[in-house]
Amino acid sequence: MSNKAPQRVADFQNRIFREDALSVVRRLPDQSIDLVFTDPPYSSGGLHSSSRARPPSEKYINSSAGTYPDFSHDNKDQRSWTFWCMTWLAEAFRVTKPGGYLVCFVDWRQLPSLTDAVQGAGFIWHGVAVWDKTPGCARPRRGGFSAQAEYMVWASRGSLPKDSSTFLPGVFNERVPRPKQHLTQKPDELARQVVRLVPPGSTVLDPFAGSGTFLKAASDAGHLWIGCELEPAYADIAETRLRLHIPAESNEI
Numbered sequence: 035m036s037n038k039a040p041q042r043v044a045d046f047q048n049r050i051f052r053e054d055a056l057s058v059v060r061r062l063p064d065q066s067i068d069l070v071f072t073d074p075p076y077s078s079g080g081l082h083s084s085s086r087a088r089p090p091s092e093k094y095i096n097s098s099a100g101t102y103p104d105f106s107h108d109n110k111d112q113r114s115w116t117f118w119c120m121t122w123l124a125e126a127f128r129v130t131k132p133g134g135y136l137v138c139f140v141d142w143r144q145l146p147s148l149t150d151a152v153q154g155a156g157f158i159w160h161g162v163a164v165w166d167k168t169p170g171c172a173r174p175r176r177g178g179f180s181a182q183a184e185y186m187v188w189a190s191r192g193s194l195p196k197d198s199s200t201f202l203p204g205v206f207n208e209r210v211p212r213p214k215q216h217l218t219q220k221p222d223e224l225a226r227q228v229v230r231l232v233p234p235g236s237t238v239l240d241p242f243a244g245s246g247t248f249l250k251a252a253s254d255a256g257h258l259w260i261g262c263e264l265e266p267a268y269a270d271i272a273e274t275r276l277r278l279h280i281p282a283e284s285n286e287i
Contacts, residue, residue: 043067047237047258050249050276052269055241055262059125062260067129068236069257071228071248073139073220074119077110116147122241123155129239130157130191135231137188139165139220148187157189164205165224171210186228200230219244225251232257246272 043066051058110118126136136157140148145162153159163186172182208221225248229238234256240248243261245268252259253276261276263269 043237046260048253048260050243050246050261050263050269050272052264052266053262054264056122056125058260058262059122059129059239059241062125062129062239064128065131065134066237067126067239067260068131068134068232069229069238069252070126070130070134070136070138070241071225071238071252072137072240072242073218073244073248074122074242076141076144077112077115078141078143112144112147115144116151119148119151120154123151123157126239126241127156127191132192133195134191135188136190137186137228137231139184139186141184142181145185145187152187152189157191158193159187159189160194161204162187163202165220166205166207168207168209198231202227202230220247222247222251226254229255229257243272244268246275250275 041061041063043063046058046062123136130136136152138148138152149159149162165184165186167182167184169180169182172180174180206221206224206227208224211219211221229248229251232238235258237258237260238248238252239260240252241262243249243263246261246263249259249261249272261272263272
C-alpha cells in the first residue's frame with residue numbers, strides 16, 4: 035500500500051503540464067473540475083486512411099505547410115480515435131464535479147464518434163453549438179456546401195445547475211484569429227464566451243491546451259485553470275501568454 039499522500043487539485047491549478055493529457059488527468063482528484071473545455075486532435079482532414087496519415091500541417095493548411103509545428107494523435111482511424119476519446123473522456127468524467135460541464139470541439143467527420151464517446155464516458159449530452167468561421171474564412175466546395183463551420187459538443191456530469199444565469203448563443207460568428215499561433219487555433223472571443231458557463235473562481239481543465247487560448251480566457255474570467263500540452267513549441271507559446279497568471283514557484287515552466 036502506497037504511503038504517498040493523494041494530490042490536491044491546488045497542486046495542479048494555474049500550471050501547464052508538458053505531459054500526455056491522460057497521465058495528468060489520471061492524477062487529478064475525483065470531482066475537482068468545474069469545466070472541461072478542450073480542442074483535441076480530430077484525426078480528420080481526409081476521406082481515406084492515406085489522407086488522414088499525413089501531418090496536420092499538410093492536411094489542414096496546405097498553403098502554409100511547415101509554418102506551424104505539427105502535433106501528435108492526429109492520424110488515427112475513426113474506430114481507434116473513438117476508443118482514444120472514450121479513454122480520456124472517462125477520466126474527464128471522473129474528475130468533473132456533479133453539474134460540471136464538458137465542451138469539446140470537433141469537425142463534421144468526427145462529430146458522430148465524439149457524441150458516442152461523450153455519452154459512453156458517462157456524460158449527459160445536451161447538444162451541439164456551431165462555430166461559424168464566417169464566409170471570408172470558408173473553404174468553397176464545387177457542387178456543394180462550403181466548409182465553414184466546426185462544432186462544440188457540450189455535456190454535463192448529471193443535471194445542469196439550476197441556479198445558472200448564463201445564456202449563450204447556439205452559433206458563434208467569429209473569424210479565425212490572424213496571425214495564428216497554432217495550426218488549429220480558435221477565436222479568443224469564442225473562448226471568453228464559453229468560460230462564462232461557470233462562475234468566477236471555478237477550475238477549468240484543458241487537456242489539449244495548444245497555444246493556451248482556452249486557458250487564457252479562463253484566467254481572464256477569474257477562473258483557476260489546468261492545462262496539458264505535449265508539443266514543446268506550443269507549450270512555450272501557451273506559457274508565454276499565461277506567464278503573468280502562473281505562480282513564480284511553479285516548476286512546470
